[in-house]
Amino acid sequence: MPAPDILVRAHELTKRFGQFTAVDAISFELRQGEAFGFLGPNGAGKSSTMRMIGCVSPPTGGELSILGMDPVADGPAIRSRLGVVPQEDTLDVELTVRENLLIYGRYFGLPRAVIADRTDRLLDFVQLTERGNDQVEPLSGGMKRRLTIARSLINDPEILLLDEPTTGLDPQARHVVWDRLFRLKQQGVTLILTTHYMDEAEQLCDRLVVMDGGKIAAEGSPRELIDQYSSAEVLELRFHPSEHDQAAEKLRDVPAERMEVLADRVLLYVPDGDAALAAAGDLGLEPLTSLVRRSTLEDVFLRLTGRRLED
Amino acid sequence: MSEQTLRKLPLRILPPALLATRRGALGGKESVHVVERHARAYRHQWVMLVSGFFEPLFYLLSIGVGLGELVGKVQFAGMSVGFTSFVAPALLATSAMNGAVLDSTFNVFFRLKYAKLYDSALATPMRSGDLALGEISWALIRGGLYACAFMVVMLAMGLVHSAWAVLAVPTALLIGFAFASVGMAATTFMKSWQHFEFILLATLPMFLFSATFYPLSVYPRPVQILVDVTPLYQGIAILRGLTLGVVTPGLLWHALYLAVLGVAGLALASRRISRLLLK
């Protein structure tokens, strides 16, 4: 029996497509009221995991329990208590904005009056009240995403699954979505989200796992992960391409916890970025640009996998 | 194989098909939400609904009435029957088939592959069986309305010769059920729009050769047997019997054939949707 405040429990959960293992024996727990994230690049297995939690993809191995039930045997019962925002919008383009919520609510067997009530509230929440009677197609990408979020909330879900909620949106539209998700979090909605944006993970997730190649590489709060896998500050140096390799070699003399040589930059992981920059100057290095910044989850990912999140 | 064995074949296929289905695989009351969704969607394009009324009517006027003038009487079950009265039930059966096939193939393919309608519904408590049954129910509701309209025209034209004709609309629904189920199951195997040529390849010959315009007896014996096992012929045989008042227990075999085909198609369609979308 799972403890009452554990809503999802996965133990060595595995998903194979033929010979290919998309999700490789991952274990994690989702607690009530938290925002839990899967951070990883394309192909990490995030969507495959989300689809298993959403009970639309049977696991090929391991154990998965959602709200204390088995996703294969109790799919409809579990799904009635989940809200799902899939990676690709699946809005009904033959219906208006309001009708999208109505029909989706009917799929849950909700009475029309309840749906109508919630529709008013949800459209207001995602700032689409004025577009209620419009067709879906002309809406902008950000509006469609917000409508999908409203739709996922029509059944008052106990867990909200968001698969890359802001991928493909322009920065402004992303911020609007983030703001709405942040409010949901404040209201105590339990969220699971996947993302390959480290800033999204940092802003929204209380706890997250770093996923790569179907495996979980690390787990913790954003702060814990940064503390554990990165330094307090990062010095980014950019050199003229002709001097890049030579400079990187010289920089090994600057005391640092770690150094990453990227194609276009050198990153020095240090407690004090300004001191490291001064030390580099003392070695006679003249970077084209230099930047001292705090560590991010991107650095954690680089440390754990040797690759960057976004290409 | 004798005619009798062929007729019993469905009985050997049906029970395993039913056993093979999982709980809810044939759909439940949730399927009504699919109908509700389509009713909403068609509000925005009601012209598509109206066109379905006219197609069989035009056939009746051109083939039935036009040709009827030339042909005169047809011999059927020892009776001499007006050509229009003879052809009208066959046209009703054909229109039930065509309507069901149209709804369950082109429209389903679009929703399955492009609109992602089923993907979004399967994220809710809806199951594959509900989607399959819902689509088929929608096809039946549409088909039922058209059949009613057609029967009204037949009555008005004096083409109904028996009170058994009250069963004509339910029979049209049964025909629709069989074809919608099989059509939907077939659609789940289709990879591109080109594959829809196969559907025309199946339905057009059935329309032309299922004793639609002349009695089955004009064919040589082997062809008669061939026609006798095609699905549209079953529907035509029942409807013709009902509207001309030649009702025999044999009609029940035809009805059973269609029912079995419908249930098997529904089970297959439901399984295939699961296979395609829940992977």
Ligand SMILES: Nc1ncnc2c1ncn2[C@@H]1O[C@H](COP(=O)(O)OP(=O)(O)O)[C@@H](O)[C@H]1O
């Ligand atoms: N239905 C499928 N059939 C075969 N391979 C798949 C299928 N779905 C996903 N994959 C593969 O599994 C891997 C993980 O995919 P996915 O879970 O979508 O990753 P992410 O969401 O992290 O980008 C990818 O290599 C992808 O090609």
Ligand SMILES: [Mg+2]
């Ligand atoms: Mg994905």
